[in-house]
Structure formats: C-alpha cells, structure tokens
Amino acid sequence: MAYEKELELALLAVQRASLLTKSVFSSHSKGTLTKSDASPVTIGDFGAQALIIASIKHAFPEDEVVGEEDAGDLRANDSLRDLVWELVQASKLEDGAAEDRIGGPIKSKDAMLNALDQGDSAGGRKGRIWALDPIDGTKGFLRGGQYAVCLALMVDGVPTVGVLGCPNLPVDDKAPLDSSIGADADSGEGKGVLFSAVKGEGAQSRPLGKGALQEAQKISMSPLTNISEATFCESVESGHSNHGDQANIAQRLGITKPSVRMDSQAKYASIARGAGDLYLRLPSGKAYEEKIWDHAAGVVIVREAGGEVTDAYGKPLDFGIGRTLKENKGIVGAPKAVFPKVIEVVREVLNAKA
Ligand SMILES: Nc1ncnc2c1ncn2[C@@H]1O[C@H](COP(=O)(O)OS(=O)(=O)O)[C@@H](OP(=O)(O)O)[C@H]1O
Ligand SMILES: [Mg+2]
Ligand SMILES: [Mg+2]
Ligand SMILES: [Mg+2]
Numbered sequence: 001m002a003y004e005k006e007l008e009l010a011l012l013a014v015q016r017a018s019l020l021t022k023s024v025f026s027s028h029s030k031g032t033l034t035k036s037d038a039s040p041v042t043i044g045d046f047g048a049q050a051l052i053i054a055s056i057k058h059a060f061p062e063d064e065v066v067g068e069e070d071a072g073d074l075r076a077n078d079s080l081r082d083l084v085w086e087l088v089q090a091s092k093l094e095d096g097a098a099e100d101r102i103g104g105p106i107k108s109k110d111a112m113l114n115a116l117d118q119g120d121s122a123g124g125r126k127g128r129i130w131a132l133d134p135i136d137g138t139k140g141f142l143r144g145g146q147y148a149v150c151l152a153l154m155v156d157g158v159p160t161v162g163v164l165g166c167p168n169l170p171v172d173d174k175a176p177l178d179s180s181i182g183a184d185a186d187s188g189e190g191k192g193v194l195f196s197a198v199k200g201e202g203a204q205s206r207p208l209g210k211g212a213l214q215e216a217q218k219i220s221m222s223p224l225t226n227i228s229e230a231t232f233c234e235s236v237e238s239g240h241s242n243h244g245d246q247a248n249i250a251q252r253l254g255i256t257k258p259s260v261r262m263d264s265q266a267k268y269a270s271i272a273r274g275a276g277d278l279y280l281r282l283p284s285g286k287a288y289e290e291k292i293w294d295h296a297a298g299v300v301i302v303r304e305a306g307g308e309v310t311d312a313y314g315k316p317l318d319f320g321i322g323r324t325l326k327e328n329k330g331i332v333g334a335p336k337a338v339f340p341k342v343i344e345v346v347r348e349v350l351n352a353k354a
Contacts, residue, residue, distance in 0.1 A: 048134035058103030067119020095211030137264025152296035157320020162300030182262030228254030268298025
C-alpha cells in the first residue's frame with residue numbers, strides 16, 4: 001500500500017492529539033483567547049498542534065507543515081504556556097510501542113514552542129507539505145458540539161493522505177444523522193472516530209481508541225439515487241457559509257429534510273460514511289479565503305469514499321498556491337453520481353444573484 005508509514009504516523013498523531021483535546025474538554029480550564037480575527041483559540045488548539053508537529057518532524061524531518069496556530073501567544077504569556085506544557089506532558093498513548101512510533105513525549109517547553117512555530121510553511125506546489133488544523137470547529141469544541149483534529153499530507157499540491165479525528169461523532173457509521181448531532185454539551189462518552197484515506201486506496205473509519213490503532217472498516221458515500229431524499233450538511237455559523245443560498249439550493253433539488261448543522265470537517269466525515277449526502281458551503285458574502293487546513297483532509301476522505309468536491313462554481317480546489325484556497329469560492333461535496341446535478345443548481349442560485 002502506498003504511503004503506509006505516513007498514514008500510520010498521521011493516525012497515531014491525530015489520535016494522541018484528539019485525546020489531548022478530550023482531556024481539555026473534561027477537566028481543564030480551557031484557557032480560551034480571542035485571536036485577531038475574533039475567532040477563539042484554546043490550550044487544546046496549541047497543545048494538539050505542538051504534539052502533531054513534533055510527531056511529523058520525528059518521522060519526516062524534511063517535511064513542511066502549514067498549521068493554523070503558532071506559539072506567539074504562549075511566548076507572551078507564561079501561565080498559558082505552563083498550562084499547555086502540563087497538558088502536552090500528560091498526553092500519551094497507552095500503548096508504549098505506538099507512543100514510540102510518533103516520537104514519545106516532547107522533551108522540553110522550548111521544544112514544544114518550536115514545534116508549534118514549525119507550522120509556518122507558506123505552502124506551495126512542490127514537495128511534501130502537511131496541512132494541520134489542531135482543532136477545527138473550535139466553537140463547536142467549546143460547546144461540546146462537533147469538532148475535528150485534521151491532518152493531511154499534500155504531495156506536489158495534491159491532498160494525498162487525510163486523517164480526521166472526530167471525538168464527538170458516534171462510532172456507528174450508519175447512525176442516523178439528525179439535527180441534534182451538532183448541538184451542545186456532549187460529553188463524548190462512548191463516541192469518537194478516526195477517519196482516514198490515501199489517494200487511490202479508499203477511505204476507512206475506526207473507533208478512536210487510546211492505544212494501538214483499532215481495526216478499520218471501509219466507508220463509502222451513500223448510493224443516492226433520488227436526490228430529493230438527500231441530507232445536506234452545513235456550518236453552524238451563518239458567517240461561515242450562506243444558509244439562505246443553501247436552503248434555496250436544497251429546495252430546488254427537491255430536498256425536504258432539514259439541514260444538519262455541525263461545526264468542522266465532521267461534515268466531510270459524515271457524508272463520506274454515508275450518514276449524510278451533501279456538503280454545501282456557499283460564500284457568505286464577505287471576502288474570505290478558505291484555509292487549506294479546513295479542507296485538505298476531508299477532501300481526500302470524501303473523494304476516496306466515492307465523492308466529488310469542488311468549489312461552488314465547479315472549479316477544482318487548488319491546494320498548491322499557498323496557505324489558502326485563494327482561487328476558489330465556496331465548497332460543494334456530493335456523491336459522484338449526483339454531483340453534476342448539484343453543481344448545476346448551485347450555479348443557478350449563484351447566477352440569479354449576480
Ligand atoms: N468568514 C468565514 N468564512 C468561512 N469560514 C470561516 C470564516 N471564518 C472562519 N472560518 C473557518 O471556518 C472553520 C470552521 O468551519 P465550519 O464549517 O465548521 O463553521 S462552523 O464553525 O460550523 O460555523 C474555522 O475553523 P477553526 O478556526 O479551526 O475553528 C475557520 O477556519
Ligand atoms: Mg481557528
Ligand atoms: Mg478550522
Ligand atoms: Mg482550528
């Protein structure tokens with residue numbers, strides 16, 4: 001199998017970081033800060049990024065990383081830095097051999113800050129670059145809703161290996177997807193899934209455990225024959241995608257089921273395993289460049305499960321031009337068989353506004 005070592009490293013690193021985020025949710029003060037774009041970041045985001053980058057650099061020292069966070073706030077705030085350090089030290093896989101394969105514990109506070117700062121790659125079209133979102137859906141995480149730890153390896157600008165850790169999704173791939181899934185105050189007890197895919201090799205899910213990797217099973221998108229029976233997933237925040245346009249598209253497709261709103265790339269995971277069908281993310285109107293770490297892992301997983309993902313105009317997503325998808329607007333994901341119909345209707349709705 002291609003990229004076997006990269007996949008195992010990504011699965012174990014995402015698993016360890018997902019366990020860190022769960023421990024922040026259940027027992028720590030979350031150390032929440034507000035970033036310059038008014039979005040939240042917590043000690044969970046910092047700790048998860050440091051651990052994952054340390055694992056990548058242990059196994060593949062030459063690889064670059066495009067990560068959402070950096071160590072700036074921690075370098076300026078001693079007590080926050082100490083909180084993250086405590087958290088990082090406490091986050092170990094229960095299986096010693098698995099923990100060793102991802103490099104074991106980070107050696108010092110300085111090493112932790114340096115790892116965090118190594119997510120500073122400018123991205124690009126050449127070579128091996130990892131895209132990392134240590135907590136996607138930070139607002140969902142804070143509420144006890146959906147969030148995801150997201151890691152993808154891009155090779156020459158093409159997402160090639162993708163892993164999503166979704167601690168608050170049900171283990172059962174076919175569990176019904178209703179609108180309560182993205183809601184608040186989920187303890188995550190008995191839940192947690194690791195999704196993964198390698199380009200050309202299919203997509204899988206397995207329970208999110210605490211030690212060695214558990215057995216995986218193949219996932220695939222639902223063989224949707226009647227599009228009016230589709231379930232579509234969208235963001236919780238109306239500022240992140242246009243709920244009005246999305247409702248309009250659903251109506252034109254004859255969809256009567258209410259949308260399922262949830263934070264994070266848990267949306268991609270949910271359609272990839274056939275629990276939902278469509279992912280609609282229409283531009284919210286404000287000038288916004290989608291970040292590659294918000295999509296790269298989910299896109300490989302959906303494609304390998306039998307889906308297609310492009311921007312809202314049907315244009316291929318270009319992950320090779322930097323840290324953002326600046327040549328794309330919005331995102332649409334659907335099973336391959338119905339994708340052309342979905343894009344046709346999305347274009348109609350966008351053209352009607354132009
Ligand atoms: N204006 C705007 N438009 C589109 N997207 C934005 C915007 N602002 C932020 N973001 C990014 O959205 C990430 C969360 O996306 P979601 O689809 O999960 O949105 S939501 O949280 O459910 O509302 C979120 O990821 P995290 O920061 O990792 O939580 C942001 O990177
Ligand atoms: Mg963020
Ligand atoms: Mg994100
Ligand atoms: Mg994030």
